[in-house]
Amino acid sequence: MDSSLQDYMQALGQRARAASRRMAAAATAQKSAALRAIARGLDESRASLLAANARDLAAAAGADIEQPLIDRLGLDEAGIDRMIEGLLQVERLPDPIGVISDLTYRPTGIQVGRMRVPLGVIGIIYESRPNVTAEAASLCLKSGNACILRGGSEAFHSNQAIAAVIAAGLESAGLPAAAVQLVETVDRAAVGELVRMKAHVDVIVPRGGKGLIERLNRESSIPMIKHLDGVCHVYVDSDADPAMAVAIAFNAKHEKYAVCNAMETLLVARSMAAEILPPLAEQMLASGIELRGCPEVCAWVPAAKPAHESDWSEEYLGPVVAVRVVEDIDEAIAHINTYGSGHTDAIVTRDWSRARRFLAEVDSASVMVNASTQFADGFEYGLGAEIGISTDKLHARGPVGLEGLTTQKYVVLGNGEIRHR
């Protein structure tokens, strides 16, 4: 490890920790003023933001960078509008910090409750989209945290320009500029350093491709709020409404492919196969969706390709779906808990008992009855904002909003009580 890089990162961490103390104590009005000032600052800095982005785009065009990455890198007037609107949306959310719940008198006379407080310092690691800089900063700011942002090197100038506006906005509201710090080196070793600064960073939020997240998961000694796979299922039960089953299964796959809440595997109860599979397959094939089926599925749908064992745990993120006939809900639940990724799974059924069983027994972050898996996100769930979707069980599970960036501590209010054991 380069010791000057290490010193640089440690200094960043120390400033973040100090800033986090001030952020934790900031009043709601002060945080709101900062968010509005940043939105105003972005509006007033359009020319310099676009110029900085143009520098990044020019460098990317000259370098060996893939087209999708370049697409995500671009920032235009409409993109700036969306960043501004996002900041104002976060400003309007209720402040989660300081909320005290369950404050209760105990027999000893003390009152015990729980107070929602910030986590402290959040490290966020992301790839080319520069708008994430404003979005992540706004969520950390609203939740009273300091953050250290490490964006993609290809967006370096864009991120710097946005971070300068954020720093000015924080200071104009009397908050420390160090509450939002950008890692200003393109040295890739900085990420390895960031995920090991346990004394200065409380949680890491990686946003990016599976490769990045798997690597960080191995390297990080700091807890992460992360999402690996979205191998989502729809199970069409023997008592499903056939039209509803076809509509939900088609929507869960086709509405958008490259999203983690898209259905990747369809399970159909044997007794429904004849009624469901031919019309659904026809609709899917007509939309260019490839079907990979178990032998029974292939018998009903001659155009389906045979599925291999690996298809049951594959996240296609594209116009491909694995389809399997199962005997009943027991086999469906066992399949999902074996091959699924614990993200989002839905049952289509009219049967009350099986709906209740599916909700209780499928071990996933989101379980649904008679709804499309594509609903699984923070905005649809009413969280108002989303920092990501967690497939872990501890701390935050499923779509993560402001609450995932907070924790609760106990408060004890007394009048001189002492304990007699």
Added chain:
Amino acid sequence: MDSSLQDYMQALGQRARAASRRMAAAATAQKSAALRAIARGLDESRASLLAANARDLAAAAGADIEQPLIDRLGLDEAGIDRMIEGLLQVERLPDPIGVISDLTYRPTGIQVGRMRVPLGVIGIIYESRPNVTAEAASLCLKSGNACILRGGSEAFHSNQAIAAVIAAGLESAGLPAAAVQLVETVDRAAVGELVRMKAHVDVIVPRGGKGLIERLNRESSIPMIKHLDGVCHVYVDSDADPAMAVAIAFNAKHEKYAVCNAMETLLVARSMAAEILPPLAEQMLASGIELRGCPEVCAWVPAAKPAHESDWSEEYLGPVVAVRVVEDIDEAIAHINTYGSGHTDAIVTRDWSRARRFLAEVDSASVMVNASTQFADGFEYGLGAEIGISTDKLHARGPVGLEGLTTQKYVVLGNGEIRHR
């Protein structure tokens, strides 16, 4: 790593995972029946439990084992009574599993809520007290989890005898005996294996000395619910009621020494030093408590020894207290957030604003106003039971009851809704 040990542990993990699926779906009445059957079983097995414990005690007497460890190892009729009472207490707690909160209609027509569910498989690692076997098993059982228990090798026969009763109780209620498995090898490498079985174990709960927990913290690749230090503070503010301040500070130290919620450092506002320090020191010295003070404290209390820098972060767990004079609440909060362990800290004050500031700005699992730090435990807080006290911020913070052994998943209830992006 010995491959037969690895195979043994993997098989244990696979059985635990399978059992956890059945436990998650178990009805409240079934779990209650199991807890009552185990309590009955312990009552009926008194002779064999005492015989097994006698074997452990005899082996310990022959080996080079410290007396405190032997004291904790002993099990008598009263100890069996307490285990039985503990099981029946857990049986009477409300079942946390399946509770759905915040179920709300969204504009799209779907209902979104959160359901409390078990974590899955809990690995519990503890030292000599055999009663922990029954206690930990009862909490995991009530919260719908399976567990793998690794007790101290010195309690091997006692733990086996208790585990046999638990297994019979589970089976009599129609639940899998593998829901509570004891690691039945004294090979110390089993612990290292247990904390790395990510596929089979969802969380590790270490209960024991700091050395054990620090080692596991380094080795474990599985999240832990753990507690390292309890460096707790009482800050006597400039507006404290003097009699209350002396009573709380004395109780926080003296009520019990060897507990994590005992005060280790006393901070006194300069303006209160003359009034507080001499009478409090007199009371403490008379009780055999050693004072280690900053120079100002030593001036007020000639019997105090000079404190070294290391005293401010020391967990004495004995009749020693570090005492420091500070200028004001700012200095007190800064001291606590710098030297403290984030466990439990209290302010004594009559001032409304400073009480509110202390609650908001001290970054600890429990923050108290005008109450003794010794109140910080799950029973005093009304959790009904306690698996430990967490000084981490993510997932569980502070005293951890049944809720800490659970997580929440999202449930989405619909009537055929599909998403239009």
